[in-house]
Amino acid sequence: MSETFGRVADATGNWVDGLAPAWARPYLRLARLDRPIGWWLLLLPCWWSAALAAIPANGWGPNPWHVLLFLIGAIVMRGAGCTWNDLVDRDIDARVERTRSRPIPSGQVSITAAFGFLALQALIGLLVLLQFNRFAIWTGMASLVVVAIYPFMKRMTYWPQIFLGLAFSWGALMGWAAAIGSLEPPALLLYFGAIAWVIHYDTIYAHQDREDDLLIGLKSTAILFRERTKPALVTFSAAAVLLIGAAGFFVGGGVIFAVGLAAFAAHLAWQIARLDIGDPKLCLRLFKSNRDAGLILFAALTLDAFVRRALY
Numbered sequence: 308m309s310e311t312f313g314r315v316a317d318a319t320g321n322w323v324d325g326l327a328p329a330w331a332r333p334y335l336r337l338a339r340l341d342r343p344i345g346w347w348l349l350l351l352p353c354w355w356s357a358a359l360a361a362i363p364a365n366g367w368g369p370n371p372w373h374v375l376l377f378l379i380g381a382i383v384m385r386g387a388g389c390t391w392n393d394l395v396d397r398d399i400d401a402r403v404e405r406t407r408s409r410p411i412p413s414g415q416v417s418i419t420a421a422f423g424f425l426a427l428q429a430l431i432g433l434l435v436l437l438q439f440n441r442f443a444i445w446t447g448m449a450s451l452v453v454v455a456i457y458p459f460m461k462r463m464t465y466w467p468q469i470f471l472g473l474a475f476s477w478g479a480l481m482g483w484a485a486a487i488g489s490l491e492p493p494a495l496l497l498y499f500g501a502i503a504w505v506i507h508y509d510t511i512y513a514h515q516d517r518e519d520d521l522l523i524g525l526k527s528t529a530i531l532f533r534e535r536t537k538p539a540l541v542t543f544s545a546a547a548v549l550l551i552g553a554a555g556f557f558v559g560g561g562v563i564f565a566v567g568l569a570a571f572a573a574h575l576a577w578q579i580a581r582l583d584i585g586d587p588k589l590c591l592r593l594f595k596s597n598r599d600a601g602l603i604l605f606a607a608l609t610l611d612a613f614v615r616r617a618l619y
Contacts, residue, residue, distance in 0.1 A: 333415035334424055337393060338386030344595045345389065348508070349475050350381035351601035352501040355551075356482025358608035359497055363558045364486065367616050368609045373439075373485050377478065380435040387428035388454055388474070394421055395458035403519045443484040450477040461520075465531040468506045468513070476501035493554045500550030504597075507543040507575065510536060512594040515587040529584070536584050544575040551604070560611050567607015574600040 323332055323341040339345050354377060357369035393400065393411050401412035410416040416424070436447045453474045460467035479501045483494035506528065513520075513529035514536070520527055532539045548568065555564045578593045578600075 333410040337390050337410045337416055337421065337424060338428065339389045340382075340386065344598055346382045346385040347598040348505075348601070349385045349388075349478065350377060351478075351598070351605060352476050352497070353377035353381060353478030353482050354605045355501070355601070355608060356479045356494060356497055357486060358482070358605055358612060359493060359554060359558060360483045360486035361612040362555075362560055362564075362608070362615060363493075365616055365619070366612060368612050369482070370486060373482065376435055376438050377482065380432055381478070383428050383435065384432045387425055387432060388457075390421055390425040390428065391454070392458045394418065394425070399523060399525065402523050403516060405516060405519070439481075439485045440488050442488045443481060446480055446484045446490070447477075450474065453477070461525045461527060463526070465526040466528060467526065468509045468528045469502070471509055472502035472505035475505050493557045496550050496554035496557065500547045500552075500554060503543045503547035503550060504575075504601075507540055507547060507578075508594055508597040510540060510543075511578065511582060511590050514584045514590045517584075533584075537579055537582065540575075540579045540582070544572070544579065547575070548572040555608065555611075559615070560608070561615065563611040563614060564607050567604055567611070570607070571600050571604045574603065 321341040323335045327335055335341060354369065354374060357373050357377065361367070361369050393409055396406075397411045397418075400406035400409050407413065411418070411421055436444055439447070453470060457467070457470045457474050460470045476498050479498040480490060480494050483497075484490060487494075510528040510532065513527040516525075517527070517529045517533075520530060528539070529536065548571065551571075552565075552568050555568065574596070578596060581589070582593055583589050
């Protein structure tokens with residue numbers, strides 16, 4: 308195998324290319340471990356929810372053990388989701404310039420090996436899930452339905468981003484369920500706010516593939532909105548801020564949370580102002596910047612819980 312064979316067109320120059328053993332690289336790429344932004348975006352609603360639950364519980368912050376478990380679970384289950392997505396989309400990926408070099412369509416990983424790798428990742432995810440309480444375990448199991456159907460939605464609706472939001476925002480339920488053992492209005496508000504956030508950032512991401520998707524008959528909010536993308540993003544980002552804000556203030560979030568929420572909102576507004584839907588590289592940079600937006604919100608929730616506990 309040559310040095311260049313196996314590299315994915317839109318993910319080069321990363322640690323997998325330079326450090327991982329040659330035999331492992333196709334599998335690491337299949338799990339998107341060369342692109343950590345995906346597991347960050349899956350992880351952040353988990354951390355938000357764990358930090359949100361700490362405020363009414365009068366804790367010092369999110370449970371550190373839960374924070375670690377969510378980190379491991381997000382990395383593994385994002386990898387499993389990407390493997391499943393690539394199995395379902397292997398014929399489509401072979402027809403798109405940006406994705407045809409991925410491990411399955413390029414022939415680096417066989418279908419049988421990919422299913423085996425998927426099973427291994429799912430098993431690790433299950434072991435992580437079993438560390439939580441029974442209610443959280445069943446809540447986590449329920450997410451598999453949405454994860455399973457998501458890859459098919461781009462063939463059926465211009466709103467596959469909603470289904471991605473349902474899946475990627477599930478952690479907004481999990482953090483609360485793990486800490487409290489139930490689901491209450493703040494967790495639900497956070498969940499719906501996170502869904503709006505996912506629609507916001509994945510619409511930006513989808514503009515990279517808009518022309519290819521049109522040619523092969525796939526659908527997305529990027530195709531649906533086109534030149535109306537910025538007004539649409541204003542709507543979804545505003546919904547995200549309002550719903551997440553409602554969740555935080557519902558549990559008694561204070562000034563620190565409010566400042567963090569304002570910074571989160573400003574970051575989303577900056578993304579919209581900066582966006583040029585005709586520039587795929589810029590779309591990717593703005594999409595990736597949502598990790599920073601999410602970390603700002605998590606830091607605000609955590610610090611708010613800490614200060615509240617210290618003062619009261």
